[in-house]
Amino acid sequence: MNSQPIGFMDSGVGGLTVAKEVITKLPNESIVYFGDEARLPYGEKSQAQIQTFATQIAHFLIQKQIKLLVVACNTATAQALPLLERELPIPVIGVIDPGSQLAIQTTKNNRIGVIATNGTVNSHAYDRELKRLDRDAAVFSLGCPRFIPMVEDGKYHSRSDQEVVSADVQPVFGHGIDTLILGCTHYPIMRSLIQRAVGDHIQLVDPGAAVCEQVVTTLKQTNLIAPAEHHATYQFFTTGNADKFIQIAEDWLQRKITATHVDVTELENK
Known part of the structure; x- marks a missing residue:
């Protein structure tokens, strides 16, 4: 001990x-x-x-x-x-390996979205890990760089904050995902905004x-x-x-x- x-x-x-x-x-x-x-x-x-x-x-x-x-x-x-x-x-x-494992356990259709910083998206770390765990997984990643400064400034409560989040996650909708990884540890702080933006039919995965x-x-x-x-x-x-x-x-x-x-x-x- x-x-x-x-x-x-x-x-x-x-x-x-x-x-x-x-x-x-x-x-x-x-x-x-x-x-x-x-x-x-x-x-x-x-x-x-x-x-x-x-x-x-x-x-x-x-x-x-x-x-x-x-x-x-x-x-x-x-x-x-x-x-x-x-x-x-x-x-x-x-945080990437545990989060990827949880996403693979969560998805029903093997179509997984990832929202993260541009640095994480460009590293392709989630893509590699999800494919390693399940080669049939289809991964769709989206950079949401505005979210971190919003959280750091405490902007995750208002209607205008919701509008920003909804607009920024919009591109991930067209891929038929049923699971979305919150690929930045700031993002769970605005989880309610993200969930409202994507709808209840998409399961959010918090690697925490x-x-x-x-x-x-x-x-x-x-x-x-x-x-x-x-x-x-x-x-x-x-x-x-x-x-x-x-x-x-x-x-x-x-x-x-x-x-x-x-x-x-x-x-x-x-």
């Missing part, structure tokens, strides 16, 4: 959708969360940039004595997961729940589960505005938190 925290990294608040699953299902586990809001969106960055950012954040979290790292960002998973798996002395879990199951499995296999009597603690760090981060995090997690600002130069100088 091990009472050290689980680390989460994301380009912003989106990874909180994954962290929330872990907090709910593993209440004895401590977490350290890092949102790199000063450098988002990752979906418009080069692979080299993303690998640099991911490595910097991973090293920051390693110094916080994490026992496992969740790359709670689809773009970082697509572009940097193999590098982190090679370089870090702890288990590393991404599947990632949590993989976290549980990995912790058990490596004997890293926290003791039942352990009192969990939650730490949050952001390169962006801490007050803004807190506002969205508290809205999503439904709990009071504190967050610490980290200057980007502190990461670059490590």
Whole structure:
């Protein structure tokens, strides 16, 4: 058993959708969360940039004595997961493989849509993984780059927000999909808007729940589960505005938190 925290990294608040699953299902586990809001969106960055950012954040979290790292960002998973798996002395879990497995289990007609950042779409990571799991799967991917800044600005409640979401997901309708992967961890925060846009006949797949199951499995296999009597603690760090981060995090997690600002130069100088 091990009472050290689980680390989460994301380009912003989106990874909180994954962290929330872990907090709910593993209440004895401590977490350290890092949102790199000063450098988002990752979906418009080069692979080299993303690998640099991911490595910097991973090293920051390693110094916080994490026992496992969740790359709670689809773009970082697509572009940097193999590098982190090679370089870090702890288990590393991404979001694409678990999300793909859940989608394959969910679809009835093998026609699966993916909405994600342009970076994730252009990496073809979901296409490859879904085809690996089922070569007959038909995959239709769509970049929705406006969604991340909307979530980061708290714009996921109003009628005008719904209009933007409905317009941006429209191109995926013509493919006869019955399953849609929310291929960015920001997107579940606006899940209700997306569901209304696509209709109830399309099942939304949030990789967060599947990632949590993989976290549980990995912790058990490596004997890293926290003791039942352990009192969990939650730490949050952001390169962006801490007050803004807190506002969205508290809205999503439904709990009071504190967050610490980290200057980007502190990461670059490590």
